Amino acid sequence: MDSYMILTNNPLAARKLEGRRTVCYISVPYEELLREAEKKICQGHRLLSHPLSGSVKPKETPYKSIMLSGKKEEVDPQSVRMIEAAIQTCEKFTDRQKSYGQEVYEDFQLIDWTLLESAMESADVW
Amino acid sequence: MRLEMGHIYIKDIQFADESKIQDGVLYVAKEELEKTALEDEKIKGVSFDIARPGESVRITPVKDVIEPRVKVEGRGGVFPGVISKVDTVGSGKTYALKGMAVVTAGRIVGFQEGIIDMTGPGAQYTPFSQTLNLVMVCEPVDDIKQHDYEKAVRFAGFRVAAYIGELARSLTPDETKVYETCTIKEGLEKYPELPRVAYVQMLQSQGLLHDTYVYGVDAKKIVPTILSPTEIMDGAIVSGNCVSACDKNPTYVHQNNPVVHDLFEEHGKTLNFVCQIITNENVYLADKQRSSDWTAKLCKMLDLDGVIVSQEGFGNPDTDLIMNCKKIEAEGVKTVIITDEYAGRDGKSQSLADADAAADAVVTGGNANEVIILPKLDKVIGTLDYVTKIAGASEETLREDGSLEVELQVITGATNETGFNKLSAR
Numbered sequence: 164m165d166s167y168m169i170l171t172n173n174p175l176a177a178r179k180l181e182g183r184r185t186v187c188y189i190s191v192p193y194e195e196l197l198r199e200a201e202k203k204i205c206q207g208h209r210l211l212s213h214p215l216s217g218s219v220k221p222k223e224t225p226y227k228s229i230m231l232s233g234k235k236e237e238v239d240p241q242s243v244r245m246i247e248a249a250i251q252t253c254e255k256f257t258d259r260q261k262s263y264g265q266e267v268y269e270d271f272q273l274i275d276w277t278l279l280e281s282a283m284e285s286a287d288v289w
Numbered sequence: 290m291r292l293e294m295g296h297i298y299i300k301d302i303q304f305a306d307e308s309k310i311q312d313g314v315l316y317v318a319k320e321e322l323e324k325t326a327l328e329d330e331k332i333k334g335v336s337f338d339i340a341r342p343g344e345s346v347r348i349t350p351v352k353d354v355i356e357p358r359v360k361v362e363g364r365g366g367v368f369p370g371v372i373s374k375v376d377t378v379g380s381g382k383t384y385a386l387k388g389m390a391v392v393t394a395g396r397i398v399g400f401q402e403g404i405i406d407m408t409g410p411g412a413q414y415t416p417f418s419q420t421l422n423l424v425m426v427c428e429p430v431d432d433i434k435q436h437d438y439e440k441a442v443r444f445a446g447f448r449v450a451a452y453i454g455e456l457a458r459s460l461t462p463d464e465t466k467v468y469e470t471c472t473i474k475e476g477l478e479k480y481p482e483l484p485r486v487a488y489v490q491m492l493q494s495q496g497l498l499h500d501t502y503v504y505g506v507d508a509k510k511i512v513p514t515i516l517s518p519t520e521i522m523d524g525a526i527v528s529g530n531c532v533s534a535c536d537k538n539p540t541y542v543h544q545n546n547p548v549v550h551d552l553f554e555e556h557g558k559t560l561n562f563v564c565q566i567i568t569n570e571n572v573y574l575a576d577k578q579r580s581s582d583w584t585a586k587l588c589k590m591l592d593l594d595g596v597i598v599s600q601e602g603f604g605n606p607d608t609d610l611i612m613n614c615k616k617i618e619a620e621g622v623k624t625v626i627i628t629d630e631y632a633g634r635d636g637k638s639q640s641l642a643d644a645d646a647a648a649d650a651v652v653t654g655g656n657a658n659e660v661i662i663l664p665k666l667d668k669v670i671g672t673l674d675y676v677t678k679i680a681g682a683s684e685e686t687l688r689e690d691g692s693l694e695v696e697l698q699v700i701t702g703a704t705n706e707t708g709f710n711k712l713s714a715r
Contacts, residue, residue: 215604215642216495216572218532219400230573245608245643252604252642255633255658267399273435274398274532277496278572281509285573 167211167286171228172196175272176279185233193222194253200229201246207235210242212282214249221253224271228279291469292519295384295462302339302421310456325452331441334428338670342419344407345667351403351701352393352531353446354417354539357386359454368524370505372451378523384457389421390541393446394671397439403534403701411663414703414711424670436497443529468519468553480561484594487563488548489584491609493530493601494569500529513568513583518549535657535703536629538601547708548597563591570606577609585616595623600706603631607642618647629654629704654704655712657697665691
């Protein structure tokens with residue numbers, strides 16, 4: 164199994180994984196993060212977790228963590244299709260990322276972290 | 290496997306000194322309920338309330354809805370692996386209290402899900418406006434972690450439901466229904482001319498407030514497997530998810546899954562209902578591949594002619610749904626899929642986040658983005674503190690006159706993907 168990297172805008176995930184995993188933390192809105200993932204996919208990284216994981220809707224939560232393969236290979240069409248569909252889906256939702264209190268942001272971070280954690284638990288079996 | 294379901298119809302719920310069911314009225318002693326809920330030291334307080342159909346009551350944020358049941362004959366007990374031991378259930382005799390539900394509500398995270406209105410336009414969208422609801426709001430001990438709080442509320446709901454179910458043990462049911470499945474060989478011999486049909490149920494399995502449990506096992510840890518459809522009637526599958534409440538299956542829906550019930554209705558008449566196959570909806574893509582491969586493999590090995598596939602949730606599970614559909618069809622087994630839509634407020638956007646030509650028979654639970662105005666109601670059980678932060682709501686949600694402008698996705702069960710909802714098209 165290839166090593167993986169985590170692309171995230173979730174500061175909680177970045178903190179928890181610091182020094183343990185390859186983390187690319189960028190402080191950008193949800194949709195921007197998906198576009199960053201798209202760039203990496205076009206460079207040959209593969210999606211390893213679903214970009215729309217979780218039932219908290221895109222842009223309703225500001226946070227997203229995505230698992231990508233560490234190694235660059237040929238561009239993976241399935242990853243391209245999936246990230247494009249995710250971006251298209253994301254565009255449908257109203258941006259509400261600036262309307263919460265601090266406590267709510269922390270809860271959104273926690274939910275995103277538990278989704279990522281479940282993906283890592285599966286990935287780390289290999 | 291043969292299960293006799295005894296239905297006991299509940300006409301009213303009242304608080305009383307002694308818990309009992311008499312002449313169709315459920316009397317519950319609050320102290321007993323509290324004692325049952327507070328068995329878990331992580332809960333420091335609990336309040337109970339009753340919401341009846343037609344009352345001006347709004348329940349929110351709803352976590353789970355549970356139908357009280359009791360196993361009176363046969364192996365095991367209700368909610369195996371959670372409340373009872375892990376014996377395989379689904380045979381013998383079980384009683385269900387019809388017309389009522391235990392509803393758990395309360396804050397776990399700062400954005401909260403699920404509205405049940407007992408009257409008004411909102412009531413028309415949730416099936417749980419029609420049940421007498423015993424609502425419990427649990428208050429956790431200080432500084433509790435969200436995971437622990439969620440688990441404590443989930444288990445407290447099952448304990449209370451089991452306590453109430455137990456009150457029915459010595460009653461005579463108002464109605465009895467028998468559900469029976471055959472073994473593979475028996476089915477082939479008995480119904481050689483009928484198409485062999487199974488139900489593929491996809492279970493939400495991703496993380497905190499996104500989980501489902503099968504015999505107590507976190508569904509993200511399972512590989513697809515086969516159940517006798519009667520097992521779910523004893524609570525073999527329970528809910529631990531409620532985010533985006535419109536298309537999540539509360540435990541009540543698992544217990545009363547309409548796909549299972551409708552397939553039983555047709556069993557031996559127009560089809561041979563072979564079994565239920567359960568699979569998950571994980572975050573990790575290799576898990577999705579494994580689970581959809583295995584689901585298709587099981588369909589092939591069982592020599593099925595057709596399956597009904599139901600999804601739970603939206604977005605990421607759309608991928609699981611399409612993978613399942615495509616791979617099962619590729620094995621020569623016909624599929625009908627049940628989903629819901631996020632087609633935008635105007636209904637004009639692409640409904641699903643994934644698609645394939647193999648998905649040519651689709652049933653929809655409705656458009657979760659559809660906007661609805663919920664008028665102010667006299668009483669709130671739970672709190673409206675989070676209503677601007679739930680899926681499909683916004684800061685403009687709570688309007689000056691106290692009404693709420695929300696998308697259908699905030700309403701518990703509004704676009705349910707097993708068909709346990711009230712939307713239809715003409």
